[in-house]
Amino acid sequence: MNSEPRGALRTTFPARPEGLVELHAAFDRFFADSETDGCPIGPQDRMAFLTAAAEVASNIVDHACHDLPDARVHLALARHSSRVEAQFEDQGVAWGEAESDPTNPVPHMGLGLLVARACLDQLDYERSGDLNRWTLMKQLSP
Amino acid sequence: MEMGFEARGDHAAVVSLSGRLDLLTAADTKNRLQALVQEGWSKLVVDLQDVTFVDSSGLGAVIAALKAARIAGGDFRIARAGDQVRYILKVSTLEQVLPPFSTVEEALEGYE
Numbered sequence: 001m002n003s004e005p006r007g008a009l010r011t012t013f014p015a016r017p018e019g020l021v022e023l024h025a026a027f028d029r030f031f032a033d034s035e036t037d038g039c040p041i042g043p044q045d046r047m048a049f050l051t052a053a054a055e056v057a058s059n060i061v062d063h064a065c066h067d068l069p070d071a072r073v074h075l076a077l078a079r080h081s082s083r084v085e086a087q088f089e090d091q092g093v094a095w096g097e098a099e100s101d102p103t104n105p106v107p108h109m110g111l112g113l114l115v116a117r118a119c120l121d122q123l124d125y126e127r128s129g130d131l132n133r134w135t136l137m138k139q140l141s142p
Numbered sequence: 143m144e145m146g147f148e149a150r151g152d153h154a155a156v157v158s159l160s161g162r163l164d165l166l167t168a169a170d171t172k173n174r175l176q177a178l179v180q181e182g183w184s185k186l187v188v189d190l191q192d193v194t195f196v197d198s199s200g201l202g203a204v205i206a207a208l209k210a211a212r213i214a215g216g217d218f219r220i221a222r223a224g225d226q227v228r229y230i231l232k233v234s235t236l237e238q239v240l241p242p243f244s245t246v247e248e249a250l251e252g253y254e
Binding site: 048 | 164165166195197198199202225226230233234
């Protein structure tokens with residue numbers, strides 16, 4: 001993420017399904033702050049951005065950190081004049097190496113990232129040492 | 143996830159869900175819907191008016207219930223889906239498999 005954002009939020013949440021409640025709360029605050037700061041994000045862009053972020057977060061919780069119940073996910077959100085960005089960092093298993101839990105009745109790693117890509121203008125993954133980093137970017141509607 | 147139930151005939155019923163249907167709630171919701179099918183409620187309409195958010199896990203739960211209902215000789219329909227639910231159905235291309243009905247009554251038509 002580069003250049004000075006007009007709004008930003010950093011938080012962490014537990015890498016467990018319950019952590020998704022905190023994810024949604026963080027996005028609620030981010031969207032509310034954007035309104036307060038006079039840089040509102042339109043409903044369609046909010047929907048796409050949140051849907052994508054929730055999919056990436058679920059992927060981290062259900063795959064990368066599936067066997068790390070005490071792990072935390074770091075989230076950074078930024079609002080620029082024409083785009084919003086999210087960055088997730090975790091220390092779970094590298095993407096592509098994580099095996100779906102065979103006892104999980106709803107394994108949807110493939111569909112989730114497919115949905116995330118469809119919602120965004122950019123979705124990037126990198127592995128740096130023992131750190132996974134997902135970067136999401138959505139251009140804002142005029 | 144809260145789930146309401148209303149019988150509408152011999153094997154038809156309306157199930158009302160509320161809250162988020164996502165990784166946290168998908169497995170339990172899927173199990174509860176499949177249990178209804180096993181109990182004989184194979185013609186289901188799920189009212190999504192109070193569902194605020196669905197992710198791919200939630201879609202998986204719904205699709206699994208759809209399959210169970212059809213195997214049982216019935217069907218599974220959704221009604222009153224909100225903007226985000228319609229959005230994820232569209233981007234996942236699942237709206238062709240699970241077209242959302244505008245009202246519960248429209249979804250129930252053909253079940254009698």
